[in-house]
Amino acid sequence: MDLLDVKSMDEAINLQVEAMNRIGLKKEINIKTYEALGFILAEDLISHDDLPAFRKSTMDGYAINYKDSLGASETIPSMLKVIEEIEIGEVPKNKINRGEASKIYTGGMVPDGADAVIPVEHTEILSDKLISITKPMVFMENIIDIGDDSKNGEVYEKKGKIIDAETIAMAASLGYEQLRVYKKPRCKILSTGNEIIPVASPLEMGKSRDVNSYMLYALLTSMGIEVDSTKHLRDDKDLIKNELEEDYDLIVISGSSSKGNKDFVPVIANTLNPGLIYHGISIKPGKPTSLSINNKTLILGLPGNPISAFTVFKTVFEKAFYKYYGSNKSLEVYCRLSRNISAKGAKTMIVLVDISREGDELIATPIFGFSNNISLLKKAKGYLIIDEYSEGILENQGVWVSLIR
Numbered sequence: 011m012d013l014l015d016v017k018s019m020d021e022a023i024n025l026q027v028e029a030m031n032r033i034g035l036k037k038e039i040n041i042k043t044y045e046a047l048g049f050i051l052a053e054d055l056i057s058h059d060d061l062p063a064f065r066k067s068t069m070d071g072y073a074i075n076y077k078d079s080l081g082a083s084e085t086i087p088s089m090l091k092v093i094e095e096i097e098i099g100e101v102p103k104n105k106i107n108r109g110e111a112s113k114i115y116t117g118g119m120v121p122d123g124a125d126a127v128i129p130v131e132h133t134e135i136l137s138d139k140l141i142s143i144t145k146p147m148v149f150m151e152n153i154i155d156i157g158d159d160s161k162n163g164e165v166y167e168k169k170g171k172i173i174d175a176e177t178i179a180m181a182a183s184l185g186y187e188q189l190r191v192y193k194k195p196r197c198k199i200l201s202t203g204n205e206i207i208p209v210a211s212p213l214e215m216g217k218s219r220d221v222n223s224y225m226l227y228a229l230l231t232s233m234g235i236e237v238d239s240t241k242h243l244r245d246d247k248d249l250i251k252n253e254l255e256e257d258y259d260l261i262v263i264s265g266s267s268s269k270g271n272k273d274f275v276p277v278i279a280n281t282l283n284p285g286l287i288y289h290g291i292s293i294k295p296g297k298p299t300s301l302s303i304n305n306k307t308l309i310l311g312l313p314g315n316p317i318s319a320f321t322v323f324k325t326v327f328e329k330a331f332y333k334y335y336g337s338n339k340s341l342e343v344y345c346r347l348s349r350n351i352s353a354k355g356a357k358t359m360i361v362l363v364d365i366s367r368e369g370d371e372l373i374a375t376p377i378f379g380f381s382n383n384i385s386l387l388k389k390a391k392g393y394l395i396i397d398e399y400s401e402g403i404l405e406n407q408g409v410w411v412s413l414i415r
Contacts (some may be wrong), residue, residue, distance in 0.1 A: 016290035018398065019326060019358045020256075025287050026301055026308075032173035033306045034258060035334070037193040043181050046173045048234045049191035050335050055167040055177070057184050060157035069152045070118060072133060073102075073124035074112040079147040087134070087142035096121065111141060120153055127152035134369040160184070170336030172234055192335065194236040195259035199226050202243045202250060202265035202275075203314055221316045221384055222264040229323055235260065235333060246273040254278055258307050265314035268298040275311040276300050283308075292398055294357045296322030316384050321360045324414070325395065340412045343392070345374035347409050352402040359398075361392035363411055374411050390414055 017025065038052045039116035053158045064126040067073065074090060094104045096118045106112060106123030114120065116129060126147035133141045160166060166180050173191070181189055201223045230237050238258070243249050245266060254261060254275075266275045279286040289300040289311075290386040295318035299313040300311035310327055312319040332338070345365060353359050363374040377389050392411040396403060403409060 016292050017043065017288045018334075019293050019395075020324050021299070022291045022293075022299070023330040023333065024287060026327065027334045029287055029301060029308055030330070031139060031304055031336045033259070033303060033308055035192075035195055035308075039193045040188045040189050043178055043186050043189050045178060046178060046181075046189045046191060046351055047175070048126060048231070049173050049189070049194060050173045050234050050337060051167060051169045051173060051177070051189065052192050053169050053190040054165050055171075055181055055184065055189075057160040057162060057164045057166060057187070057317075059160075059185070061159040061183065062154055062156060065156055066122055067114045067116060067127045069127050069129045070115050071077075071113075071127050071129040071152070072143070073106060073114045073120050073127050074111045074143070075106055075108055075124060076126035076147045076149050076151065078108060078111075079126065079128060079143055079145065081187050082143050084144045087144045089136070089142055091337055092139050094121070096274075106145075125149055125153070152380055154156050160343065164185055168336070170338070172337055177287040195262040196236055197230055197235050197237050197262060198253075198256065198258050199223050199230070199237060199240040199241075200250075200253055200261065200263040201244060201314075204245050204264065204336050206242055207267070208242070222279050222312070222314070222319055225320060226264065226312075226323070227261055229328075230262065233343060235326065244359075245274070247274045247278065248294050250274050251278045251281070254282070254309055255304060256307075257305070261309045261313065262306055263309065264312040264319050267300060267311045267313055273298075279304075279309065280309070283325045291326065292357045293322065293325070294359050296326070296360070297357070299326065316360075320387065321362070321393070324393070332391060342410045342412050343372055345372040345411050347403055347405060348373050348375040350402065350405045351376055351396065353396045353400050357398050359396040360393055361396060362386055362393050364389050365391040365411065372411075374409055 030201040063321045078088055078090060090153050091109060092111050093112055096102050098115050098118050102119055112121050128143050128147055131374035132145040136142055151345040167177055201220050206215045206220050218363050220242055227237050227240060236276050263275055282302055282304035284303055287301045290297055296313055298313050299322050302309040306322060330340050364377055365371045377386055392413045394409050394411050
């Protein structure tokens with residue numbers, strides 16, 4: 011069977027977004043904030059308060075009027091009357107007037123009349139009610155003002171954000187006990203090939219360990235996708251067909267994807283409902299990739315070679331997934347290329363690169379090798395994309411590199 015309806019990388023991404031819209035993966039649920047790690051926000055995270063709601067000290071020391079410290083030094087200290095000790099969580103009882111100070115602790119509420127906090131190390135206790143200060147302060151020094159952290163109505167995170175520990179901390183600070191999120195898509199991973207053996211098996215001539223199942227499990231779960239199961243299948247058309255007809259949000263299958271007599275995935279996809287969306291992307295590596303729908307299940311068919319599967323997953327599937335949910339794009343850094351890269355064959359080239367630093371510059375060094383050499387991932391810190399119409403990139407040219415980690 012020949013490859014069918016080969017698409018450009020951008021076309022493949024857009025077709026996947028359309029397919030995800032068609033099956034309707036945006037199912038909103040409420041979840042407890044401390045259980046939300048890895049989910050995707052379905053609504054903006056908005057502050058409903060000014061934070062902090064009071065002026066807060068960033069130091070252990072004394073709340074003062076900063077003008078009382080002007081001119082203070084080790085040789086000529088200023089004397090201040092201590093009128094109060096403000097404990098953490100307490101509201102000050104007294105207003106600060108000129109010549110007065112209140113003892114305060116980190117995080118404590120700054121009293122009215124005070125506009126600076128002098129650290130304790132720049133003070134000396136002369137008596138229970140008298141201190142000397144030996145350093146001049148500036149207005150609002152060591153004080154967080156009302157609303158410095160966030161203003162009422164400010165958007166902290168936009169919907170589409172993949173929730174990490176920082177997001178959970180922010181949500182808690184804003185008073186969110188629950189978050190509105192998208193339900194994680196349910197996924198099954200399939201790997202195919204008579205040559206594939208379990209990872210714990212001794213290597214045999216002509217055999218390879220099942221790298222893709224482990225790699226894809228890690229990639230999918232890191233994106234907030236719930237992987238229910240992984241399974242290895244022999245090159246058996248009926249067996250593969252039965253697995254692809256099961257009811258999931260997403261099935262990712264590696265291998266059996268090209269045009270050989272045992273590459274059954276595209277053939278089976280044509281029997282599904284509505285069936286094959288595309289077979290083949292004008293990309294290197296990763297050309298024998300397919301996308302299909304069976305009822306409400308999206309089926310991604312990846313090449314069997316691990317590097318090809320990894321590359322097309324990151325550059326096509328992951329980008330389309332994040333585009334569909336409105337999530338943040340991958341982080342890119344600007345680098346200088348260490349050597350020439352020639353491009354041939356009118357295909358988009360995905361080139362893995364190592365990144366190093368020389369002075370103030372980041373240097374991208376291309377990593378070349380065969381698509382089944384998993385050691386390439388050990389060296390790669392990012393990838394760059396060379397347009398299908400380009401003849402390549404010259405040494406020392408500036409390039410944008412998408413980070414892998």
